[in-house]
Amino acid sequence: MLKVLCVCGCGLGSSFAIEMSAKSVLHKLSIDADIDHTTVSEASSFKYDIILTQKIFADILNSDASEEEKKRVIILNKLTDKKELEEKILAWLGTQKK
Numbered sequence: 001m002l003k004v005l006c007v008c009g010c011g012l013g014s015s016f017a018i019e020m021s022a023k024s025v026l027h028k029l030s031i032d033a034d035i036d037h038t039t040v041s042e043a044s045s046f047k048y049d050i051i052l053t054q055k056i057f058a059d060i061l062n063s064d065a066s067e068e069e070k071k072r073v074i075i076l077n078k079l080t081d082k083k084e085l086e087e088k089i090l091a092w093l094g095t096q097k098k
Helices: 013-028 055-062 082-096
Strands: 002-008 033-039 050-053 073-075
Touching: 002 013, 002 055, 013 033, 013 050, 013 082, 050 055, 050 082, 055 073, 073 082
Parallel strands: 002 033, 002 050, 050 073
Antiparallel strands: none
16 A cells, blocks of 8 residues: 655645545556645654655755655645646656566
8 A cells, every 4th residue: 555645834735635636646546545644844753655745845855854765755836736646656656666
C-alpha cells in the first residue's frame, strides 16, 4: 500500500484539497493508498512513501532531508490539477521500478 502525505502550512485547507484530488487520481489508477494530510512542521513525524505539496513547503521539507527523502517530495504547481497529479505520481512510480 502506498503511503501518501499531503502537506501545507496549516494542515487544513490546501493539504486537504490535495488529498481529495490525490484520492481520486489514485482510485482511477487502481493504486491502493493510505492518504493523510498535515502541516509542514509535523510532516517528519509521519511514515510515508511520497509527499504531495507546493514548492514553498517542499523547500522547507528538503532543507534538512537526505537525498532519499528528497526523492519522495512531489512538487505540485496546481494543487488540485488531477492531470498534473497523475503525471507526477506515475513518473515517481516509474523511478521506483528501477
